Amino acid sequence: xxxxxxxxxxxxxxxxxxxxxxxxxxxxxxxxxxxxxxxxxxxxxxxxxxxxxxxxxxxxxxxxxxxxxxxxxxxxxxxxxxxxxxxxxxxxxxxxxxxxxxxxxxxxxxxxxxxxxxxxxxxxxxxxxxxxxxxxxxxxxxxxxxxxxxxxxxxxxxxxxxxxxxxxxxxxxxxxxxxxxxxxxxxxxxxxxxxxxxxxxxxxxxxxxxxxxxxxxxxxxxxxxxxxxxxxxxxxxxxxxxxxxxxxxxxxxxxxxxxxx
Amino acid sequence: xxxxxxxxxxxxxxxxxxxxxxxxxxxxxxxxxxxxxxxxxxxxxxxxxxxxxxxxxxxxxxxxxxxxxxxxxxxxxxxxxxxxxxxxxxxxxxxxxxxxxxxxxxxxxxxxxxxxxxxxxxxxxxxxxxxxxxxxxxxxxxxxxxxxxxxxxxxxxxxxxxxxxxxxxxxxxxxxxxxxxxxxxxxxxxxxxxxxxxxxxxxxxxxxxxxxxxxxxxxxxxxxxxxxxxxxxxxxxxxxxxxxxxxxxxxxxxxxxxxxx
DNA sequence: GAGTGGTCTAGACCACACT
DNA sequence: GTGTGGTCTAGACCACTCC
Numbered sequence: 251x252x253x254x255x256x257x258x259x260x261x262x263x264x265x266x267x268x269x270x271x272x273x274x275x276x277x278x279x280x281x282x283x284x285x286x287x288x289x290x291x292x293x294x295x296x297x298x299x300x301x302x303x304x305x306x307x308x309x310x311x312x313x314x315x316x317x318x319x320x321x322x323x324x325x326x327x328x329x330x331x332x333x334x335x336x337x338x339x340x341x342x343x344x345x346x347x348x349x350x351x352x353x354x355x356x357x358x359x360x361x362x363x364x365x366x367x368x369x370x371x372x373x374x375x376x377x378x379x380x381x382x383x384x385x386x387x388x389x390x391x392x393x394x395x396x397x398x399x400x401x402x403x404x405x406x407x408x409x410x411x412x413x414x415x416x417x418x419x420x421x422x423x424x425x426x427x428x429x430x431x432x433x434x435x436x437x438x439x440x441x442x443x444x445x446x447x448x449x450x451x452x453x454x455x456x457x458x459x460x461x462x463x464x465x466x467x468x469x470x471x472x473x474x475x476x477x478x479x480x481x482x483x484x485x486x487x488x489x490x491x492x493x494x495x496x497x498x499x500x501x502x503x504x505x506x507x508x509x510x511x
Numbered sequence: 512x513x514x515x516x517x518x519x520x521x522x523x524x525x526x527x528x529x530x531x532x533x534x535x536x537x538x539x540x541x542x543x544x545x546x547x548x549x550x551x552x553x554x555x556x557x558x559x560x561x562x563x564x565x566x567x568x569x570x571x572x573x574x575x576x577x578x579x580x581x582x583x584x585x586x587x588x589x590x591x592x593x594x595x596x597x598x599x600x601x602x603x604x605x606x607x608x609x610x611x612x613x614x615x616x617x618x619x620x621x622x623x624x625x626x627x628x629x630x631x632x633x634x635x636x637x638x639x640x641x642x643x644x645x646x647x648x649x650x651x652x653x654x655x656x657x658x659x660x661x662x663x664x665x666x667x668x669x670x671x672x673x674x675x676x677x678x679x680x681x682x683x684x685x686x687x688x689x690x691x692x693x694x695x696x697x698x699x700x701x702x703x704x705x706x707x708x709x710x711x712x713x714x715x716x717x718x719x720x721x722x723x724x725x726x727x728x729x730x731x732x733x734x735x736x737x738x739x740x741x742x743x744x745x746x747x748x749x750x751x752x753x754x755x756x757x758x759x760x761x762x763x764x765x766x767x768x769x770x771x772x
Numbered sequence: 773g774a775g776t777g778g779t780c781t782a783g784a785c786c787a788c789a790c791t
Numbered sequence: 792g793t794g795t796g797g798t799c800t801a802g803a804c805c806a807c808t809c810c
Binding site for chain 4: 598
């Protein structure tokens, strides 16, 4: 077996085993191929929406069999980073697809037939030094700049979602309320297309809360209306956090859907 | 290629193509193997916690290559129906494992270090004719019997979750508050061990609500406390619904965690 | 027809667990 | 050592898309 990958370390095979305490002494070839492909995705060499080289081409480049490339691609596709299309090729996933729209927005009308277009209203977009708690969660240094965005989502003409969003300033230079408003399509589509920041996964913490004065006015609800509080931390490649979002969802005619598998 | 599976239909191969409008004209061998294995799981021939035959054994039985069996098992493992253990074998997944405990219970302490044992208190367990809305959701006929369970979960000695649960009566003959209380381990473990009903997946709808009088007393909270309302429909093989659950979660010191992938 | 992903096979060898 | 799952290969053929 020839494990000389032209661009990276070779297999840490059974020869050099039990090095150090509990160190993984073995890494399958396909994992190394996957890591190489991940690097190209992260570097932007393969761009969202575009096709990557064919499996045969990649196998030849990496000097491995097609089956090994397939297994690497299988995992990347399972993680929603690539999309396979039989007969056409394998493509880099993008947030600018219907398919991805509802992967992150889990709020759904109680009557699906009442679904309609969602109107986005941006109330604020400013740059400021990160408050201590925000900085900590985003793994920034105290005093680093962040972009703070406030917006309201309207379902069927009615305000239903109030989002406060914080983004690391150094990754989003030039982001403004105008660019947010002008962009057609999902916000994460703008982020990947204009700033090269791709949201890969996120963790949410959900609670029930009551609104404060400001929130009552923005959502046009009385003080006694219970709301879902959804705190989301989104991450890009290497699990680096790149967005903190605190959303308030009005759930009298909508619900947060979740599938347990 | 010999596609004569001893126990089921053979491959609908390229010969008999474009039959009917949009009918799937092709089913890969490994999907057929998967279906056969699924049947054995559903029939209880392979029981939770036990090992299934080895890949080589299955390949020989089904008259296919080991790789084809592997692909079938891969999918079943990805769906959490099987668990692979290198060097040991492949096992039928069970809810009586630490690994599965938190797959369905998503409520987590805000400070993970405050995690402690959960005390379960069963307030009620009775058999009655299903109310119309419950029957509809569980796909029962009007007037069919259901088992109705009410319970409270205590975290660190404090009531935090109030669950109302409905189960199809014909599947849970003999279920009582005593058996629920006596059983050590998760409720879904009892269901699979004692009633042969395995929860495979579930859909949840989450809202923010305020408690009614009864709920206030049971959770020992004032009327103005917002709560998470979690409606869960659990399904077994073939997506058959087998449990409806309406939970109220107190989220002042806990939150519902969710990972978006 | 050419190119791409998808399936299936047969065989070799490795890592891991048990005995 | 034996048996199990895990990796890797090479090759054949199939299904799908586009020209």
